[in-house]
Each structure stands twice: as structure tokens, then as C-alpha cells.
Amino acid sequence: MTKLRIGVIGASGYTGADLIRLAAAHPNIEIGPLAAGAHAGQTLAEVFPHLGRVEAPTLTRAEETDWRGCDAVFSGLPHGAAQDIIKSLPEDLRVIDMSADFRLRDASVYEQWYGRAHEAQDLLAEAVYGLTEFYGPEIAEARLVACPGCYPTAVLLALLPLLSAGLIVADDIIIDAKSGISGAGRALKQNTLFAEAGEGLSPYAIGAHRHGPEIDQEISRAAGRDIVASFTPHLVPMSRGELVTCHVRLAEGVTVGDLRASLDSRYHDAAFAHLLPEGRVPATQHVRGSNHFIVNVFPDRLPGRAVVIGALDNLVKGSAGQALQNFNLMFGLPETTGLEQQPLFP
Ligand SMILES: NC(=O)C1=CN([C@@H]2O[C@H](COP(=O)(O)OP(=O)(O)OC[C@H]3O[C@@H](n4cnc5c(N)ncnc54)[C@H](OP(=O)(O)O)[C@@H]3O)[C@@H](O)[C@H]2O)C=CC1
Numbered sequence: 355m356t357k358l359r360i361g362v363i364g365a366s367g368y369t370g371a372d373l374i375r376l377a378a379a380h381p382n383i384e385i386g387p388l389a390a391g392a393h394a395g396q397t398l399a400e401v402f403p404h405l406g407r408v409e410a411p412t413l414t415r416a417e418e419t420d421w422r423g424c425d426a427v428f429s430g431l432p433h434g435a436a437q438d439i440i441k442s443l444p445e446d447l448r449v450i451d452m453s454a455d456f457r458l459r460d461a462s463v464y465e466q467w468y469g470r471a472h473e474a475q476d477l478l479a480e481a482v483y484g485l486t487e488f489y490g491p492e493i494a495e496a497r498l499v500a501c502p503g504c505y506p507t508a509v510l511l512a513l514l515p516l517l518s519a520g521l522i523v524a525d526d527i528i529i530d531a532k533s534g535i536s537g538a539g540r541a542l543k544q545n546t547l548f549a550e551a552g553e554g555l556s557p558y559a560i561g562a563h564r565h566g567p568e569i570d571q572e573i574s575r576a577a578g579r580d581i582v583a584s585f586t587p588h589l590v591p592m593s594r595g596e597l598v599t600c601h602v603r604l605a606e607g608v609t610v611g612d613l614r615a616s617l618d619s620r621y622h623d624a625a626f627a628h629l630l631p632e633g634r635v636p637a638t639q640h641v642r643g644s645n646h647f648i649v650n651v652f653p654d655r656l657p658g659r660a661v662v663i664g665a666l667d668n669l670v671k672g673s674a675g676q677a678l679q680n681f682n683l684m685f686g687l688p689e690t691t692g693l694e695q696q697p698l699f700p
């Protein structure tokens with residue numbers, strides 16, 4: 355079987371680790387160079403004991419890594435560092451970026467939310483937004499794919515079909531989102547220490563999270579005009595998983611059944627996005643470790659409103675899994691290759 359050689363930048367981080375875990379079981383992938391920052395010089399087994407049986411070279415610094423012979427590179431770097439390193443990669447390498455650096459089409463919006471001017475605007479102009487279920491044909495042709503943030507992936511998969519069909523009122527969307535702590539990455543941070551996050555539930559970046567403009571960009575496109583959603587994330591004491599509870603107002607004459615019918619028709623044949631049977635509650639423990647996104651719609655107590663709830667694993671469908679799904683499309687492989695595993699439960 356033909357193998358494609360991949361490299362991973364940010365191989366010592368959480369998204370990098372899950373990418374390597376998935377890639378190791380992918381029948382068409384040969385794992386090539388792995389790049390890191392402070393962990394350069396260590397073996398994969400030293401950095402991640404759970405990956406100790408994966409055959410892979412010792413981690414190297416990105417700028418010293420030899421990418422020759424690679425077909426694609428996955429990047430799991432923090433935003434900022436991602437654009438600096440990606441712009442220096444050989445031009446014949448296809449790149450699947452998991453950071454936020456190439457998601458916002460407008461460089462001035464990037465500067466406003468990420469606190470620095472975008473320094474790879476030519477690449478930004480060619481990047482394709484990697485929400486696989488909605489940009490498949492463009493992803494297949496892209497050189498650079500910008501995988502969506504974990505929260506935007508869940509919110510957009512839940513809402514885009516409803517907005518495109520005009521079934522919900524675009525100006526009245528309230529998103530209450532919750533993420534496991536791995537969403538914050540592996541680097542040490544005070545707010546993700548066990549003693550500070552292990553037994554509490556806390557909102558953060560209220561009204562000011564950088565995924566707000568990313569969500570707005572895509573829902574505006576679906577609605578056909580500029581709209582803004584209310585978005586409040588919360589940190590939940592679990593290692594992985596993400597749940598988005600979207601409070602929406604039904605358009606005139608629309609029922610909850612119409613929302614379900616719309617999601618059903620959009621995702622009926624989708625490999626990784628699923629409308630649950632009526633009444634079944636989406637929960638993070640039902641998608642853990644898998645590339646599946648599950649969604650359902652419930653009537654609200656408030657007349658004329660509905661609650662759309664979606665769940666995914668932030669490190670799989672929310673980053674590394676979606677990245678691999680995009681890789682499959684880019685190289686003409688079945689979308690599901692290497693991603694067939696069922697969720698890990700309990
Ligand atoms: N965690 C999640 O659920 C999701 C994360 N993302 C995004 O994916 C990206 C990676 O996230 P995540 O894996 O969680 O982050 P981590 O903090 O776990 O890992 C970051 C990685 O980047 C490397 N790195 C950091 N700075 C530099 C640098 N200046 N030069 C070279 N390498 C560097 C680190 O290497 P070292 O440790 O060796 O220094 C590490 O390998 C981020 O942009 C994040 O926002 C997107 C969706 C979901």
C-alpha cells in the first residue's frame with residue numbers, strides 16, 4: 355500500500371500527541387520528522403510514554419528539521435509561533451494547521467483578537483477553512499488548511515445547516531460552551547493546575563473569547579449577512595471533551611421538528627456528524643477519543659425557542675481528528691481512513 359510521509363510540528367503538545375496516536379494507526383501514513391520547542395532532543399517515548407511503541411525519530415527543533423521526502427506536515431503550535439514557522443516551510447509541502455493563525459480571513463480581525471499583525475498574509479489569502487463537512491471540495495485542493503478551533507467546530511456543525519436554511523433567527527444566538535482542560539494545551543498554566551481547576555467549573559473570557567469572531571465569520575457566511583453570536587466558554591474538570599448548548603429562536607412558522615429534519619438531511623450520510631434520535635441527550639462521554647460529533651435539538655420552555663446541543667472530543671474532532679480527516683481529503687483517501695475507532699467509554 356502506498357504510504358504518505360508526514361511530519362508533525364508541535365509534536366510534544368496535546369494536539370500533536372493525538373495526531374501521532376491517530377497517524378500511527380493510519381494505513382497510508384509513515385511518520386516522519388517530529389518537531390518541538392523545549393522538548394527537542396527527547397524521544398517520543400520520553401515525552402509521551404503512552405506513545406512508546408510508535409516508531410518515530412527523536413524530536414528536533416522545527417528550524418533544524420529536514421522536511422525532505424514529506425508529503426504533508428501537521429502543525430500543532432500556539433498561534434503566532436504557527437505562522438512564523440509555517441511560512442518558512444518548503445513550498446511543495448501541504449500543511450494542515452491546527453492553530454488559529456490562518457482561520458480568520460480578515461487580517462485586521464486577526465490583529466484585533468490575537469494582538470499582533472499577521473505576518474504571513476499571502477498564506478492567509480490561500481488558506482482554506484478546514485471545517486470538513488462544509489469545505490470538503492476546497493480542502494481537497496488546498497495547500498494550507500486552517501483547522502477550526504474546537505469550540506467553533508462544535509458550534510458550526512450544530513448551527514450552520516439551520517442558519518443556511520433560515521430556520522433560526524440569526525441575530526439571537528446564545529452559546530454556552532464547556533471544555534475539558536486539555537483544550538488549554540500541555541504548557542504549564544496556573545488556571546489549569548489540578549488544585550485550581552480539578553473541583554470547580556468556571557467561565558472565562560466572558561464576552562471576549564477569540565473564538566467569538568471565528569464563529570461570527572462562519573455564521574455570517576451561512577446567514578448571508580454580518581451577525582454576531584453571544585459566546586461564553588467554561589472550563590470543566592475533565593481531561594477532554596466539549597459540549598456546546600446553543601439557545602436559538604425559531605424563525606416564523608418553524609418547529610423543533612423542522613430543525614431536526616434539517617440536521618438529519620445535512621448529516622444523514624456524514625461519516626462523523628450525527629443527529630441523535632429524538633430525545634437522546636448528547637454527552638461528551640459518548641464521543642471521547644473518537645472523531646464523532648453528535649447533536650440534538652430540544653424544545654425550550656420559552657415559546658418559539660429551541661436548544662441545540664452538540665458534543666465532540668476537543669482533541670479529536672476538535673483538532674487532530676479533523677486535521678486527519680482533512681488530510682484524507684487532500685490526498686484522495688476515504689475520509690474515514692484511520693479514524694474508524696469507536697469512542698472510549700466509560
Ligand atoms: N488543545 C486543544 O484541544 C486544541 C488546540 N488547538 C490549537 O492547536 C495548537 C496546539 O495546541 P496544544 O497541542 O493544545 O498546545 P500544547 O501547549 O499542548 O503544545 C504546543 C506545542 O507547540 C510547541 N511550541 C510552542 N512554542 C513553540 C515555538 N516557539 N517553537 C516551536 N515549537 C513550539 C510545544 O513544544 P515544547 O513543549 O517542546 O516547547 C508543543 O509541542 C494551538 O494553536 C491550540 O490553540 C486547536 C483545537 C483544540
Ligand SMILES: CC(=O)N[C@@H](CCC(=O)OP(=O)(O)O)C(=O)O
Pocket residue numbers: 433452453454502503504505533534535536537538539565587589
Ligand atoms: C479550555 C481552553 O482553554 N480552550 C482553549 C481553546 C482551544 C482552541 O481551540 O484554541 P485555538 O483557537 O488556539 O486553536 C481556549 O479557550 O483558549
